[in-house]
Amino acid sequence: MTRAAVFDVDGTLADTNHLHVTTWWEAFRQAGHDVPMHAIHRAIGLGAHDLIDHLLGDDRDREQDDAISAAHKTLYGTYFDRLPALRDAGRLLRTLASDGWTVVLATSAGGGELSALRRAIDADDAISATASADDVAAGKPAPEPVRHALELAGAPAGRSVFVGDTVWDMRAGTRAGVTCVGLLCGGIPRADLTEAGAAVIYDDPADLLARLDGSPLGGTG
Structure with missing residues (x-):
């Protein structure tokens, strides 16, 4: 599955x-x-x-x-020509794809902005689909963007994980019934992410990658 x-x-x-x-x-x-x-x-x-x-x-x-x-x-x-990816962001996505995960982006960005972000991350080979806020009637914290991402992936909520950095992300993921992983690199306090529904929290993509085996995204299946 x-x-x-x-x-x-x-x-x-x-x-x-x-x-x-x-x-x-x-x-x-x-x-x-x-x-x-x-x-x-x-x-x-x-x-x-x-x-x-x-x-x-x-x-x-x-x-x-x-x-x-x-x-x-x-x-x-x-800033489109110099948007900075967070450390190991692309490597994390490629590792997950090689482990059997279907990687989907859920973002309010679109058009040239999304293209610039994907160039910065440099992991298009690992990304299966993108769910944009333009594709749904309501954006985060409504669950629709995450549900749309799951539809694109063909995956059930119970076998899916949503990784984000804001309370809006955590609320959207929780309402969609997925496990939520919070990252601190967006600048939102740990307590706020936890209160909004994060099951576990990491510093940034590099920290999640380094501790991947023990995370909700660990292992193959």
Whole structure:
């Protein structure tokens, strides 16, 4: 029976969360909103319009939302040629694929952004499919992105693992019925990831790879 190893990308496989924080902060500033960077950091992992809604609330001019999202996309796009993968991210995915896992990405990124992230990770040979937030009606923390990833993999939730770095990832995975592995490299505290549903936590992809045998992703099957 197929087993799926589902991965978030930003902050999990690529060291990009703080680039998103800075570019969202500037996009909000250009639209006349003073949003603290620490608040933006805690919202990273949500889809663009959910992030704006989370940070600005209902008392706002919603006609600005598309412009704010477009500004963030443009600002972030200036980094596409140098997005940094986290240490051993590609090696982890290739190891899992060789161990019999079907590796699927579950991300809100798409288009040129997703292409740039995949170039940075450099493990396309190990990635079977990508589930984008554009493919589902609701993004994380709703379970739909993870469920869609499982459908692409043809794997049941009970034999699948979701690896992410935010509370939104952990909540989405828990609601989808998969085992959740949290990584600290996105900057979210261990206690928050645990409370949101992480079964076990590692520092980053390199730490997970080094301790793979004892993790929920250990062994072949």
